[in-house]
Amino acid sequence: MRNKIIYILLIIFFIFVFVIFYRGLNNSNLYTPNTEKKIIPEFRTETFDKKKILNSKDIFNQNKFYLLNIWASWCVPCKDEHTLLMDLSKSGKIEIIGLNYKDNLNNAKKFINDLGNPYSLILLDRDGTKAIEWGAFGIPETFLIYENKIITRYIGPLSSKLIDEIKNYIE
Amino acid sequence: MKFINFFFAILIIFTFNLSKADEIKIQNKITKNLRCLICQGQSVYDSDSEFAISLKLVIKNKINDGFTEDQIYKYLTNKYGEWILYDPQFNKSTYLLWFLPILVFLFGGVIILKKLINIKK
Numbered sequence: 001m002r003n004k005i006i007y008i009l010l011i012i013f014f015i016f017v018f019v020i021f022y023r024g025l026n027n028s029n030l031y032t033p034n035t036e037k038k039i040i041p042e043f044r045t046e047t048f049d050k051k052k053i054l055n056s057k058d059i060f061n062q063n064k065f066y067l068l069n070i071w072a073s074w075c076v077p078c079k080d081e082h083t084l085l086m087d088l089s090k091s092g093k094i095e096i097i098g099l100n101y102k103d104n105l106n107n108a109k110k111f112i113n114d115l116g117n118p119y120s121l122i123l124l125d126r127d128g129t130k131a132i133e134w135g136a137f138g139i140p141e142t143f144l145i146y147e148n149k150i151i152t153r154y155i156g157p158l159s160s161k162l163i164d165e166i167k168n169y170i171e
Numbered sequence: 172m173k174f175i176n177f178f179f180a181i182l183i184i185f186t187f188n189l190s191k192a193d194e195i196k197i198q199n200k201i202t203k204n205l206r207c208l209i210c211q212g213q214s215v216y217d218s219d220s221e222f223a224i225s226l227k228l229v230i231k232n233k234i235n236d237g238f239t240e241d242q243i244y245k246y247l248t249n250k251y252g253e254w255i256l257y258d259p260q261f262n263k264s265t266y267l268l269w270f271l272p273i274l275v276f277l278f279g280g281v282i283i284l285k286k287l288i289n290i291k292k
Contacts, residue, residue: 102221128225129232135250137209138222 038150040143041133048100048108048122059121065094065170066145069119070136072103073111077157078140082115084163089118093170098122101131101139144169194234201230201243204257214257 043056060066069085071078089096098119100108112122125131134143142154144166151169154162202216207223215223233243247255259265 102225127228128221129229132225132229132250138220 038135040145040148040150041135043130043133045130046124048098048124050124054123059097059123060145060148062095063147067094067096067166068099068134068143068145069096070099070101070125070131070134070139070141072101072139073107074103075101075139079111079115081140081158082118084158084160085118086116088163088166089120091167091170094166095120099125099130099134101125102128194231197240198227198230198234201240202227204244205247206255206257208251208255 040060044053046053085096096118100122137155140157142158144151203214205215207213207215207218209222210218210220215226253259261269
């Protein structure tokens with residue numbers, strides 16, 4: 001009788017472990033923090049043309065949707081999402097702001113000249129510290145902002161599916 | 172007089188070095204306790220990824236601004252969540268993690284004690 005109970009318990013235990021590990025297989029390896037609505041961080045940074053230093057409060061202050069896109073010319077996935085950003089900027093309903101991450105200025109200019117400029121404003125992040133302020137992991141990374149709050153974030157390159165999601169938010 | 176000046180110059184240089192050394196020490200201590208989020212299985216201290224390099228710089232700046240170790244941890248968990256810390260802080264979602272080893276230890280102790288008492292009998 002006792003043996004039987006142990007036997008059954010053992011089987012239940014193994015099934016339990018199997019189910020947990022099996023479910024774990026589907027989980028993504030990439031850690032993403034809870035994307036609760038957060039207020040945008042405060043920082044000061046140079047603009048791309050080096051003409052002025054801007055405060056973050058003066059950038060996202062209007063009553064509309066903003067998209068902050070962290071990019072660099074050395075980042076290959078950024079090139080893929082660039083055409084999507086170009087399309088999105090043509091819709092005119094959203095302001096796309098670029099954050100140029102640890103880039104060579106000349107290369108960045110060439111990137112913009114070759115592929116077009118979807119950004120209404122480009123900010124500079126020379127040492128990567130501003131991206132940390134945003135809680136970014138790497139590039140590309142995109143934040144959707146409304147009324148000084150981060151509504152959602154996309155780690156990695158945007159796809160046309162995600163662009164549709166953004167369009168849904170705007171409308 | 173010249174000698175005294177010389178002496179003070181040396182003293183200042185040495186104290187400056189010491190305070191700098193302390194800063195580096197605390198910076199290393201903090202970065203060793205931070206998980207590099209994009210290079211799994213490595214601490215920020217060990218990693219040379221862009222993310223880790225920037226994070227080291229941020230921590231250095233924070234130390235220069237007079238932030239304490241706890242304040243820096245708080246700042247980073249605010250941005251990246253508890254996961255960035257190797258040493259999780261004590262709160263209501265981690266108390267089991269902290270107490271379980273003690274509980275298991277006590278439980279084991281009770282079992283051993285019972286067996287010993289049985290043997291004596």
